[in-house]
Amino acid sequence: MKLVVALIKPHRLDDVKEQLREAGVTGLTSIEAQGFGRQRGHTEIYRGAEYQVDFVPKVQIEVLADDEQVQLVVDVIMRAARTGKIGDGKIWVIPVEQVYRIRTGEMGPDAV
């Protein structure tokens, strides 16, 4: 099992969610995230007022996936989150030792 973690642009979340659902993914966690990569911070200006924005708002999503399902999940996220522009984000995959479903006690792929 793997944990697929993706940092995406906030406005892509709905499409990513929808397309993952269509691809048969039944669960997803999303978290408001802020950070910087190559897309650095910037200054927001509203008339005379300025804000230095050091971190760019992103959405982090996490999907638990069977080993066989991982590439599909990555492909779907990649396709749905891509705008072709700077700041589209990143995906990384982490090995998961064990998964349990609290309600039933199921574990492993059954709990995904």
Place this chain on the structure above:
Amino acid sequence: MPPTRVTPVTQDLASSLRALDAEPLAGRSGVELASRRAEAFDLAITAGLAPLEGMALVAIGGYGRSEMAPGSDIDLLLVHEPGLEAGAEEVFAGVLYPLWNAGIRVGHSVRTVEQCRAESMAHLDALTALLDARLLAGEPALAEQARTAAAGIVHEDPAEFVDGLRMWRIERRARAGALAESQEPDLKEALGGLRDLHLLGWLAALEAHELLRPSERRWAGAALDYFLLVRTALHRRAAGSSNSVVADQQPAIADALGVVGEESWESRDVLMRTLFEHGRRANAVATAVLERAARAVGSTSRHELHAEATEAVLLSAFELFARVAHEGGMPAVEELDRVEALVPSEPPATWPPGSVEAFVTMLASGEGGVEALEWLDALGFLPAVLPEWRGVRGRPQRDPYHRYPADVHLLRTAAEMALLLYRPDEPFAAEAAAQIEDVRAPLFGGVLHDIGKVGRGSHLVEGERIAAGAVRRIGLDEAVADDVLFLVREHLLLSDTATRRNLQDEDLILRVAARIGNPRRLAMLYLLTMADAAATGPSASTPWRVALVRELTGKVGRAFDRGLMDPGQAGRLAQAEAAIRGALGSEPPARVERFLAMMPPGYLLWAHPHEALGHLGLIDPPPAPDEVRHVVQQGRAPGTRLLVVGARDRLGLLAALAGAMTLSRLSILTAQAFTTEEGLAVDAFDVRLAAGDLAGPIDDARWVRFEREAREALDDLPAVAERIRRLRSHYRSPVADVPVHVHTDDEASDFFSVVEVGAPDRIGLLFDLTRTFASHGVDVHSAKVATYGPRVVDVFYVTVAGEKLRGEASALEEALARAGAEP
């Protein structure tokens, strides 16, 4: 050895309690049930108890008040004469062990009267528990001495007692909030909960006159009865002693109490509304009574306010509470009686002159204003004079964001708005507040923005309808009323757009700017968005959301500052959209709306309505990746044709189309390139037959040829370049005295670098320029191409990977200048 088995007495108690717990709750009195539960305990504890000499067994705290719920523990005090400690301990063991063995939690203490007094001096909770003392067995005189000792402490320093209770309320507010403000209220500890009703009883020890108005006494009695009933249902359901009416339990409690739903109110909503009403009144009573008590005992207290004499009931009440909000005083008892007695049975069609100003004072007073309006609500005055308020009054909100019921959220939003207007704590808010001269619209917008949360339909649509009635009744000027309705209608625009849409999309920014209309309204909407988020709860005002809202606000603000959108343009855009919608009347509405939402504002302003039907099919359904669709329409200039092409946008698309036109012997007079956020391009060219061309008429065959050439060009741009180079050799060179200039402007737009190229007109010029962009990896988002006699001025809005040009600009400018200067 104390007994360790279950005695017949506790068996009887267990069966009595089981029988009590099986009784239905609908229509019952909470006080009576709680009292009967206490009686069952009384019986179990005193049955078989040997006569107590020199001792008194006393129930204290909640048990002393006979307010027992299924999860309540019991508190016992054995008061004894000095020297009887050992005997008292033995008696107590006989009482306590059977109860413990039966699983009942018992708090207990063994004290002399003097020890009771010392303990009560040291701890406020010991003092108040003793004030509720009730004799169970033993010598009445001893019990009375203990109680009198407690009352004596109150009499010795009544101000300290009252101040201690006021501090205790502040501490409870911090810990448990206010009952009427919490979606999952704590029935006991929250302000306006059971503790505030107990407090009224303890203040009786002051023996001060008329601390409670008659209606306040009724309110307190009704609240106690309801709270105890709900608490009984809650403890039965949850099998515990928690007093929090959590959301999961609310439907079952409503069922157990036989609460019946109403139109647009589920039964659990009616339950919570009733709790909130009692809680608000109990809170008001406790606050007022403590202030009166403080005045009676000479402690620091809020000053008493009297109303100015006026014939207008509503105005008089509003002015009184405007002073409560502004000065922080408390209305005098007789004023509260008067206001309550004058609650109108029918709402006024319009508020009398001066009322708006008084109401604005309340709204502008922050927390003081919330308190004033909660008083008016508790007195029944607010819903009577503003019936539009009734739909949100005490309405729970069931989503992960909202901390408060709908009415409290509205009052708190107005308070947050006042803070932002008068004491902004961040630069954007300060800038926005500085643009607002008339605070009426933002304050009324704050207090009415969610007035449409009435349990049916979209709360934005309902809200505008209900708010329209409210602003008429209130009597706001037309301009202020318009602003208020705008705020109600659009209060989610900034936060929804910021968190869900692509803020790099200029078209989106322009559409938002068009909906807002002008910088003043943007300023009001920004403040409302911030006030709303702050009054909603922590998850609605995260730095993440706030950062996105600020980004959007800044961009929309600059769209106004740059003149990209103003009320005139917004009006023209709305008209253009309506005209196109009308012209597409034969199409399914969903398809039309999809198209209108997709097309940039620039397109809507450019397209003639009768042309739109032809354009719709170019991108709906979306073309395949290698597909090029076209439509030919009447040209904009005499003797020209309008060639409009739909395709998926890609690097080099515009170059391929320009090249295909050149190879089809079409001369481009003007060009407009539009790109949707979905990555579809609609490019329009005003064309005519190339000068001196001998290749035949401008007919269907030429368009078929164009489409073929375009597909080939998308496959192989260099081949097109070579063919155009050969073609150009047959034509004469352009006019030599037209200078070539290239200029890049990075300040004109938040989203694009704007590249302007002036050059002598020649065959294939647009192709060469657009191909130069493509070879530098530069996307052309939109373009305006104009021909002025021998001179062409082309303006391109471009990006690289979605960003403005950076290091690429100078190399690109040089390459464009070379292309423009080619013979």
